Amino acid sequence: MTDEAFQDFYPDELALCYGCGRLNEHGLHIQSRWDGDETVARFTPRPYHTAIPGTVYGGLIASLIDCHGTGTAAAAGYRAEGRELGSEPALRYVTASLKVDYLRPTPLGVELEVRGRVREVKERKVVVEAWLMANDEVCARGEVIAVRLPEGWR
């Protein structure tokens, strides 16, 4: 697994996301990294991130998959162009569509692992398949369709 997270390379003005922005002081600070051809993020929910007692809140699981998906999309975009993460112009993706299937209750109190695999990379769109594990068991599966933020977004 690489040391630096994809989100470490987001330009400052794109690093404010509640889910994964390093500059959002209230946020979750989700960090995603390559692990071979897959990507991985690890996150331990706070005790209040609950739904039914003892289980993790589904909206948090959706948030983890969402930000890990757009982070993976950015990394895949750089890789497809043969560029270093963080090289200019910055690549940043937003979510067009998010789908999560909750397969079983996700236990609260353990570190979760979100993994991603790039399904499709086009010039303006990346499709990422993701799954969330707790105690080595897959608890949720998701898909993120991410679209590239146009350079003129500012």
Next chain:
Amino acid sequence: MTDEAFQDFYPDELALCYGCGRLNEHGLHIQSRWDGDETVARFTPRPYHTAIPGTVYGGLIASLIDCHGTGTAAAAGYRAEGRELGSEPALRYVTASLKVDYLRPTPLGVELEVRGRVREVKERKVVVEAWLMANDEVCARGEVIAVRLPEGWR
């Protein structure tokens, strides 16, 4: 629109959800109500619930649709059985599947309205269509497949 929210009737041990539990002191406290045959929840994101500057974080939008969906499912379950909200045995639903299409950036700084419509009510499953509006414009559309929590969950 009715006065009391669906979530006001959740039994205490099922009112801890980060998204909509009235007993979660860190949570979002999403509240859903009937409005004719539709349901509605209103929520104003905090300034830090952002993604790209000026827009609302997609994971929060997913959370709003998720909890409004399961709340609508519970209300639909009671209605289908001709029972008052909160009558025993308590009906509570969890999310089996969540889908959100982000149609346009959702502006930060205004009250959002999430609306729901019941698509299907079966004994153990309710399907809810939902959409999120800001400034009278639909910014996201979603679907929640909610399944009834078995009485023996405790």
